[in-house]
Amino acid sequence: MNKNIIFLLLAFLPCRLAAQSSWSLKTCIDYGLKNNRSNAIYANEKKMADAKAKEALAAYLPSIGVNSTLDDNLKVQVSVIPAGIFGPNDLRVAFTKKFNTNHVARVDQTIYDQSLLTGLKANKYNVQQADLNQRQNDETIIYNISTAYSQIFVYREQLNLLKANQETYKGQMEIISFQVKKGTALQKDADKVTVDYNNAQSQIQVAESNLTLAENQLKYEMGYPINDTLTIDSTTSGDVFMPVTSTFAINSPFTADNRTDYRISQVNAKLLEIDESRIKAGALPKLTAYAQYGFIGFGDRLGPAFSGMSPYSAIGLKLNIPLFDFFKRNAQYSQAKYKRLNAQENLKLDDDKYQLDYENARTKVLKEQSNVENNRRNIALAQSVLSTTDLQLQKGITNLTDWLNAQNSLKEAQNNYLNSLYAFFQARIDLEKAGGTLKTFYSGLSSAHEN
Template identity: 65%
Template sequence: MDYGLKHNRNRTIYTNEKKIADAKAREMLAAYLPSIGINSSLDNNLKVQQTVIPGGIFGPNDIRVAFTKKINTNHTARIDQTVYDQSLLIGLKANSYNAQQATLNERQSEETIIYNIGNAYAQVFVYREQLHLLGENLQAYQQQQGINALKVKKGVLLQKDLDRISVDYNNTFAQLKVAESNLILCENQLKFEMGYPLDQPLALDSISAEKLFVQVSQHPVESGHLSLDNRIDFQLSKINAKLLEIDQKRIKATAMPKLTAYAQYGAIGFGDHPGSAFSTLTPYSSVGLKLSIPFFDFFKRSAQYNQAKYKSLNAQEEVKINEDKFKIEYLNAHTKVIREQSNLENNRRNIGLAQAVFNTTDLQLRKGTTNITEWLNAQNALKESQNNYLNSLYAYFQARMEIEKAAGSLKTFYNDL
């Protein structure tokens, strides 16, 4: 898990998402900061426009005159500052929620990595345990094959009894090969969840089922009231509702006037060729306020507002639905983990009883006080109890990860391991 939290590629994605949220916050803030622009233009009036001065002002006839020259240049530097824009002010409130959302997504990614690695490791562990048990069963069958082969030669045992042992041996051997293949598949899945190179061997510490069970049992499942604030997905649903509520208010605020201040400084030049247009620049400057009042966009704004309104209402309902949903998930997960823990303890005891019965039957067979049928029945009962134990072992570890996920305590569980 520690390796996966450092190398899983999803971690990089959510780290980048957090950086995107930070950049988005700066972008929103920049809309309320001064903006400076420099513009420069060069116009070549191929045919200079003329203006008519009516007759009677400078003489009895109309006078046609041009108020510009063939080449003119204009250079301006302008600074604009938003003085008041309610929609921008409301939008700035979303910055903190966007940052929280990115942080929670990153934490949720960590929990997902812990959960997936936990399940993948449980599968690897169970298949390792199965290989161990199948190896012991094969050894028992091999011993009986050797003993009973001699009995068949001596004529004290029928060939069909030896064949029955060989059939069970072959079936167990086939199961072992399947388990070996499944172990390789599960190890590859574990590598993927860890972000470990698939072409490199993964060295896992050997640990007995008893020791692992004791380690996990040292952190008992606590029963009690679920704190929904521990669930990251619940916090995310509340933040999403807040963001949609802010968007609704922002759209409504676009109907309010906007006030902008500006200051500009420039120079303009005229000439018959580009050189003279640049050498005869005349400076000018101005400051002012610009008031923008929207009048005829009501229908568009109203449609956008209604969309945002119902999205916000749906998000609020989603929060309420999630509240009940997550409580049910926790109650079901709590019931399941208690049940699976009980099943595992029963199957652990049962495998011990089946092993004791098999050992007694095996001893009786050696002494000649029982037959091969009883021995095979005891061996099959042992195999059945082993399968039940393996199934309950995996089901318990899976249920344990589910209860930690439902309680929102996967990170705490990982830290306590």
């Protein structure tokens, strides 16, 4: 019984490994969102925002300090009591000794500081900014992985077409070689087909090299080990980009708020507004409470300065009213004001720019999708012409030149199709970026693309 179970497990294991070894676009993005090294940078930025919030709050919390001093008065200062108070002559008196020590603990508590209170409002926006930066990084990962993934699909399509063309040339070489031996064809005709066959082989090698580069680029964007094998799911690679007419990005009205970079600019504008208010609040009085307790000692020698210390304590309020820093503060306020105004104007410019980007991207993606469909039909037509010409060549009612021209027309149609296919994939992901829907695009990748 145990042997049967082990046999079944061993038989099932390769199937599981095979299933897991094929990567869809969604699984590639899943991996990249977890393993791309940039994640650590933006996670640290979020921690920095939290620490910055604590720093701002700490300015309104009690501060405690302990201060100790030891003075060695190498030459004791002497004060003069004027004549007539204690006698007819001036009296020179020293009010300290050679050594004096002072140890004091002090607690300061800000009671009112409007500039600090205003600055605390920035904490919420600093956290939002860190979150939006993290989101923008996720969108960049999704965009880069999708772009690299589509390149792999296009290069694989190119390889399939080139290998099919090579097989066609190979079959024609065999036929023309037989005809040369029979004397019904010239050697130059065989050489023409051989040249095209060799060109196809060279093109295959270039395409294989490009495919390897694209795979390495995808691994890099994912944070996947470069030297490890990554098998891409070829069956659904193109389906995830089609049809574009049913996507959220193409049908929904554009709003700049969908774009993360626009929302980051909004947060930055709010931070500039808070900074402007903080500088303005710097003109208001600041009230601080304090309490201190200490010991002070004096002595002609070092020992008594420590052993004979006397305690003292005090509590009080400190009011600070800035009076003569108006010009400096006013200049700072003016700078902050114009920075805030420029940020608001840039938001309006960005709104128009992002609207333009979206409309252009939507127009381009529909155009490129139409080009893909037209070029796919052209391939079918060129293939039909080649089949007809091939049959005519076999019957001897046309020549090899017509056959080669038909084959070249097919290759041209294939190249046009591949170029339009890549342009469509790029326009497709650019549309999601322009519409601020990269996250929606990623979330909408169906589970069918994962298996």
